[in-house]
Amino acid sequence: MTQPPTDLTAVRRPLDSAQGLPNPHYTDPAVFAEETQAVLLSTWAGLAVAADVPEPGDAKPITFLGMPLLLLRDRAGVVRVFNNTCRHRGMILVEGPRKIEGAIRCPYHSWCYATDGRLVTTPHVGGPGQNTHAAINRSELGLIEVRSHIWRDVVFVNISGDAPAFEEVHAGLLARWAEFDQPHHHGGTDSTFTLPVRTNWKLAVENYCESYHLPWVHPGLNSYSRLEDHYNIAEAGLFSGQGTSVYRQLTSETGDTFPDFSTLSDFWNEGAEYIAVYPNVLMGAQRDHAFAIVLEPVDTQNTIEHIHLFYATEDTDAALRAKNTAQWKEVFKEDVFVVEGMQRGRHAPGFDGGRFSPAMDGPTHCFHDWVAHRMQLHRAAQVDAAE
Template identity: 75%
Template sequence: MPKDSRLADLTAVRAPIEHAHGLPNAHYTDPDIIATETRAALETTWAALAVGADVPAPGDAKPITFLGQPLLLLRDDQNTVRVFYNVCRHRGMILVDTPRRIEGAIRCPYHSWCYAKDGRLVATPHVGGPGQNACDGIDRASLGLVEVASHIWRDVIFVNLSGDAPPFEDIHGDLLHRWAAFDQPLYHGGSDSTFTLDVATNWKLAVENYCESYHLPWVHPGLNSYSRLEDHYHIEEPGHFSGQGSYVYRQLSGVDGARFPDFKDLDAHWETGAEYIALYPNVLLGVHRDHAFAIVLEPVDTTRTREHVHLYYAAPDTDPALRAQNAAQWKEVFEEDIFVVEGMQKGRAATGFDGGRFSPAMDGPTHCFHAWIAARMEMIGD
């Protein structure tokens, strides 16, 4: 692929933070540039698609359109979560159009070709003529559903649409090691522990805002009242993830003093510590002594993002009232960010804006993400 001349300015994005520019406006507004960026940053990496809790029981299926691709999230009879292209191998008909429980086979509504939940083609009625359910040239063994490469970590389902990314564990081994203490069972809180925010912004701005704490005093005054700017530290792993940590996490307490149970065997740091990391490209993660969350960013189009928020706990049965209180508290915090990311998106229409600058003291995590996007674009453009 010849290198697009419009990508030349990205060398300034990868410069040391003291001299770097942010990504140019086109990366938030130009459909052609964003299409190239989508391949570079989302299709050829391990991008977050959904969570295992979206299909909690065997047979549960959920159709998802991701980056324009029709996908089917499915938990099979062996309790394995799989991702397939949601199209029949016969004429490309969409197989499942609404979330539902599949009791038997996946049946195409067009000509009734049927697939097992592991993707095998098991029935082709009348394919050889009336009453003839087999024929030469239709090899069922080679016409199963096309499976998309997937990996699950912390219940987040990652997909590699290009099929050629290195193994997830090889790319993200540093974060797996960093959070090894939390390699424990996670229990989704259920319907009261998930919500979706529709935001009029490019998905990257949601990442950029999440991974820094610089904005806390002005955007999150309630949170900043006890978790101040100086109570945070930067987390930067160039090429992989960035974010922030807090030294002063305060456990939620119910009206009767009830608290969530802790994850087991955590060291002293996590008594009041918490970390919030953007795992590139599009999932935002948080860990605390007693709960965790994952935010899957769905890039709907150039200027729209859906934030799918899921809360998890260390035990399967937690206090419903406390869960609802926790979800409401986090929703309030995340909603406070909406005007910021939408405002930055509107600002990208200013032709006089050159991508902005970074505070060397405060914007390291954000610059880390910009530099990763620039590096991925340069890889695609070479």
């Protein structure tokens, strides 16, 4: 028997009377599948970072929500995303990260593709020794490219292919952080790590959005960047997060710091902002470095956090980079017990989605309202299609 859809009426109320998303949005595989279509595949979701494929020919297979994708930097240096499947019989093309020296060759029947996706050879397709056939039009059988956009080195994808342009969807955020529209240099292998977390991906977003938890979950951070130094950021239907007016630069043993991004306004001397770019990318902007967390939704209660650190210049002190990575890793690990605890809590049958602090939880409610709205639009479209 098909379960009725979740009631999202209370989620869409004003902040002071709203409730959070109902339990099935964190525990029910059927709702996860519905949410995948409504929230993750039809918007601009984070997939990876361009630094994952630094040189022309570099390729990295990625499984995203069960789909085999291929992140690839082509010969011209353009980062692209393709389906990682041969157009002949659907064979996986690339099994692991590697450099494509010549063409992308299917291991099954040796059909070959250029790094820009063009089908270039089809051995014996017309019979032994016959590499062409009138029925096989190579120009129509290139790799299927997934719509993508790169911002601050993060590779966003629109799987459905019909979302408005990234620049249109996120015009407000791009304007807010326009000063950072400059190169972001990945710190390298010592500036990335992953955190597998036993939680629904949305709880990672919700926790990141707000500063309310700082005094208890991040006492070290709160010792200098206090709760009262923070402010809420909530742009309805687009993004939300928090900022601080007290940012402390990391220093080396000799007092050195990372080089600043260029021509920043005075606010960034001591200010910083931390914003969730809906649906699944968490970003930080500071004067001397930035970070991006790409959340990989695995299932209802498992998420992998892919953390990457970026700098204003390519050449930064290795010891200071390592110190910075260790510091952020400690901060992000402090959140793990919280998001995992909330996930376990969502299995309580009497929990009604919870309430929001009108003063402190505006960014989280903004995200809940966006998810609920996307779900309502998806359900309405499903009804229209069935009629």
